[in-house]
Amino acid sequence: MTTEGRTVVPACEGRAVRVAAGQRVSVVDLEGGQVGDVFAFVPAPEGAGAAPEHLSAAHTRGATNRLFPEVGQQFVTDRRRPVLTLVADTSPGWHDMLIPACDPARYAALGAGAHASCADNLKRALAETGLSVPFTPQPVNVFMRIPVQDDGRLRWLPSASRPGDAITFQAVTDCVVVVSACPQDLVEINGGAPTSLAIDLRS
Amino acid sequence: MTTEGRTVVPACEGRAVRVAAGQRVSVVDLEGGQVGDVFAFVPAPEGAGAAPEHLSAAHTRGATNRLFPEVGQQFVTDRRRPVLTLVADTSPGWHDMLIPACDPARYAALGAGAHASCADNLKRALAETGLSVPFTPQPVNVFMRIPVQDDGRLRWLPSASRPGDAITFQAVTDCVVVVSACPQDLVEINGGAPTSLAIDLRS
Numbered sequence: 001m002t003t004e005g006r007t008v009v010p011a012c013e014g015r016a017v018r019v020a021a022g023q024r025v026s027v028v029d030l031e032g033g034q035v036g037d038v039f040a041f042v043p044a045p046e047g048a049g050a051a052p053e054h055l056s057a058a059h060t061r062g063a064t065n066r067l068f069p070e071v072g073q074q075f076v077t078d079r080r081r082p083v084l085t086l087v088a089d090t091s092p093g094w095h096d097m098l099i100p101a102c103d104p105a106r107y108a109a110l111g112a113g114a115h116a117s118c119a120d121n122l123k124r125a126l127a128e129t130g131l132s133v134p135f136t137p138q139p140v141n142v143f144m145r146i147p148v149q150d151d152g153r154l155r156w157l158p159s160a161s162r163p164g165d166a167i168t169f170q171a172v173t174d175c176v177v178v179v180s181a182c183p184q185d186l187v188e189i190n191g192g193a194p195t196s197l198a199i200d201l202r203s
Numbered sequence: 204m205t206t207e208g209r210t211v212v213p214a215c216e217g218r219a220v221r222v223a224a225g226q227r228v229s230v231v232d233l234e235g236g237q238v239g240d241v242f243a244f245v246p247a248p249e250g251a252g253a254a255p256e257h258l259s260a261a262h263t264r265g266a267t268n269r270l271f272p273e274v275g276q277q278f279v280t281d282r283r284r285p286v287l288t289l290v291a292d293t294s295p296g297w298h299d300m301l302i303p304a305c306d307p308a309r310y311a312a313l314g315a316g317a318h319a320s321c322a323d324n325l326k327r328a329l330a331e332t333g334l335s336v337p338f339t340p341q342p343v344n345v346f347m348r349i350p351v352q353d354d355g356r357l358r359w360l361p362s363a364s365r366p367g368d369a370i371t372f373q374a375v376t377d378c379v380v381v382v383s384a385c386p387q388d389l390v391e392i393n394g395g396a397p398t399s400l401a402i403d404l405r406s
Contacts (some may be wrong), residue, residue, distance in 0.1 A: 051254070051337040051338045056303065057261070058260070058261075058301070058302065058303040058341040059303045061301050061302065061303075061357065062301075062302050062303055062309075065356055065357045065358075065359075066355050066356055066357065067270075067301070067351060067355040067357070068355050078303075078338060078339070079308055080306075080308040080309060080312060081308075098261070098264050098265075098270070099261065099264065099265050100259065100261040100262050100264075100265055100281075103283075105282055105283040105284075106265075106283060109283060134254040134337055135254045135281060135338065136281070138261040138341075148270060148351065148355070150353075152269050152270040152271050152351070153268055153269055154264065154268045154269065154270065155268075156268075
């Protein structure tokens with residue numbers, strides 16, 4: 001894990017970075033049209049035991065009274081404490097907070113055999129930080145385009161982000177941010193061809 | 204815990220019932236205008252260890268492609284397995300799947316001191332079944348009216364359910380269902396005066 005600079009997240013893989021309070025972390029869509037599942041954890045000083053405090057999409061919706069993120073808002077944890085602020089976004093602005101991470105059960109239901117998944121990518125990336133979670137928190141799916149129709153129905157559309165588009169968060173507190181370059185190639189959210197992302201970390 | 208018949212959930216408290224596959228469980232709003240936080244867990248034969256499989260609002264949204272429940276749909280767990288089917292609803296049909304359970308942090312932010320919460324009610328009710336969870340899953344908030352505006356903004360409105368209104372689920376698999384009569388009296392979702400609910404269990 002780097003403390004500053006660029007970490008490439010290869011297509012279909014995940015990476016973790018430690019982010020200090022005040023640092024900025026950008027998720028960059030290198031080739032365009034690629035969804036990233038973003039997770040954040042606040043390691044407890046006391047270490048193991050309870051599930052680690054984590055960015056919670058549900059608690060964030062309750063705090064912001066919005067379905068989807070907007071620049072200036074804070075993401076909060078399951079303990080309702082701010083962890084990240086959304087400070088900039090050069091993409092068309094589609095980021096999902098409704099859909100869970102893909103996982104082996106999802107790919108099995110789609111008829112695939114062994115398949116990379118954001119849930120497995122999270123586990124693997126997090127293990128390198130010494131953290132573990134007994135479940136997969138609902139991620140913030142950057143660049144994922146899930147419009148909501150008037151009747152409450154959701155549509156899954158290909159990502160509209162362009163090469164180089166970036167969404168930038170500032171850490172409110174020390175945290176571990178995990179980004180998975182979503183390996184979904186059976187549903188059109190990544191345009192059918194998963195590509196890589198980058199995590200840019202700077203003070 | 205009863206295996207059939209009525210379990211009253213006193214205002215601001217929670218109760219758990221064991222539901223066998225095929226049984227129907229109704230949540231009844233006895234006096235009207237009362238939100239119920241509904242959780243469901245599938246106890247694993249192997250017992251302790253991992254977090255128990257639970258009804259997941261996020262996975263259910265991903266499976267149904269809808270923000271809110273409708274009669275006929277299934278609720279799925281974090282392992283994407285169906286656990287409950289929504290089979291009947293005599294209420295005006297407002298049920299929320301976006302907002303997390305209230306908890307001590309929520310009431311602290313609202314300026315309250317010690318206050319009952321759905322998260323604490325869950326813990327307490329679940330303990331009587333021998334289960335525990337290291338986190339609070341996002342509940343299905345029956346009778347809770349959270350309309351979504353065109354711009355994605357959420358509104359918190361008083362519950363529109365009438366005395367005797369009921370929402371009925373059928374268990375797809377053996378499970379434990381927990382209902383908390385939401386103690387929220389600082390936000391108008393319960394019309395300011397929390398009241399009791401009932402859980403009706405029948406084969």
